[in-house]
């Protein structure tokens with residue numbers, strides 16, 4: 001795995017964590033919640049206060065991620081939206097885009113229903 005793929009995989013792992021947070025927030029009918037920063041620093045444990053609808057905007061594209069202001073990495077991503085509390089960044093390199101699209105949980109086949 002090369003450096004870009006490693007960083008893309010780190011971000012995809014944080015995205016998986018946030019997908020679980022979004023699911024439990026929906027279940028408890030909450031709205032404002034805290035997601036984890038999806039930057040490529042594997043040691044980053046920062047929380048980002050984001051509403052569920054804001055989070056859904058980030059997840060609209062498989063190549064965009066949620067990061068704290070200042071956590072964007074200029075060499076691998078560009079800021080597409082600055083919301084003050086958080087920023088939405090998009091991967092720029094083709095190799096990283098392929099990796100994060102491949103790892104996007106929303107593109108997997110739908111899970112069987114729980115009923």
Ligand SMILES: [Zn+2]
Pocket residue numbers: 037038039040041044045046067068071
């Ligand atoms: Zn971070």
